[in-house]
Amino acid sequence: LHDAQALFGKLQHASFVVAQGRKRLGSLRAFVASMSSSGAWSRHRASKQVFKDLQWWATALSRPGLRRSFANDDNFDAMYVACDASTSFGVGVFIDGAELSLPVHPGWATQGRDIAWLEAVAVEVALEAAAAKGISDCRLRINTDNTSVFFSERSGFSRNGAIMEVLARIRDLEAQYNVEVVPVLVPSAHNLADEPSRGHRHASPQLCRPKLHPALRKYFG
Numbered sequence: 001l002h003d004a005q006a007l008f009g010k011l012q013h014a015s016f017v018v019a020q021g022r023k024r025l026g027s028l029r030a031f032v033a034s035m036s037s038s039g040a041w042s043r044h045r046a047s048k049q050v051f052k053d054l055q056w057w058a059t060a061l062s063r064p065g066l067r068r069s070f071a072n073d074d075n076f077d078a079m080y081v082a083c084d085a086s087t088s089f090g091v092g093v094f095i096d097g098a099e100l101s102l103p104v105h106p107g108w109a110t111q112g113r114d115i116a117w118l119e120a121v122a123v124e125v126a127l128e129a130a131a132a133k134g135i136s137d138c139r140l141r142i143n144t145d146n147t148s149v150f151f152s153e154r155s156g157f158s159r160n161g162a163i164m165e166v167l168a169r170i171r172d173l174e175a176q177y178n179v180e181v182v183p184v185l186v187p188s189a190h191n192l193a194d195e196p197s198r199g200h201r202h203a204s205p206q207l208c209r210p211k212l213h214p215a216l217r218k219y220f221g
Contacts, residue, residue, distance in 0.1 A: 001035045001042070008032050011057060017067065018060050020180055023156030023171055024053045026164065030157060049168055056175075075139065076182065081130050082143035083122035084188075084197035087115055090220065091122045092197030093129050093207060099196045100129060100207035108219045112162035119146040120166040121216065122197070123153055127173050127181060128210035136177045145188040153183040169213055 008028050015022045027049040035044050060066075082094040090104035102125060104118065126142050144150055152158040156167055174181060188194060195202070212220060 001032070001038065001044075004028070004032045004035065004044075014057075014061065018057075020174065021057060021060060023153075023167070023174075024056055026155060026157030026167060027053050029155075030159075030164065049164070052168075053171075077135060077138040077140050079130060079133070079135055079140065080143075080192075081126050081140065082186070082191055082193040083119075083126035084145060084191050084193040085115065085118040085122045086197045087118070089197060089199040091118065091125050092193040092195070093122065093126045094192040094196060095126070095129055095133065095207060098205040098207045099193075099202065100125070100209065101196045101199050101201060102209065102220050103199065105219055112160050113219075114160075116146065116148045116152075116158075116160060117162045117166065119144065119149040120152065120158075120163045120170075122193070123149060123181070123183070124166055124170050124173070124216075125210060125212070126193075127170060127179070128212070129207050131173065131177050131179070132208060132210045136179060138178075139180045139182055141182050141184045143184045143186045143191060143193075145186055145191040145194070147185065150183045150185040153181065165215070169215070 008025065011021065011025055011028070015025065027047060031046050031050050035042070038044070080096050084092045087109070089101070091102040093100040123142055123144060130140060152163060152167060153170070156171065158164050158167065170181060173179070
């Protein structure tokens, strides 16, 4: 426990320089929390995701000339991206005036999959859709009206295991396209993806359906 806590603390400090690493601390944080009720010197086995994230950290920290400039911290890509979800229909995405409505199959809400999971999936789908439009090498704002997803995406951590799986896939997409997702919390009334998430289509252009991760394909029509 002490070793894991010490490592977590050191990586928290390192995340001031390696900003993308903040979201790579969620699995280790969950591992530390899982040991809190055990003896301080008990042995524990970390999950595959913990090892994967620690390998990412090892690679990031071994880069020669590692440093960070804070001069451009407020620079974002101009693409407007919003996402939302509803239990009555599925997932909606809005990107620069174009919409996507993605229905979810009945029976999806099992094994930790709830509305917060569906809202997290909406972020994943929105990032996939933005990548399909060519976005890369930037910081990208994604608007959401779900408080739980906003904080989970910012921290890379959720107590819900199903949501942690979604967050891990988002981390992989960020690495693949060299994009840092920055969630923005907006009121539901201002979320342009709200109506698409309810299956309400407008005269707006339609986004092409992005390629979904194999873990998601069985849930969406």
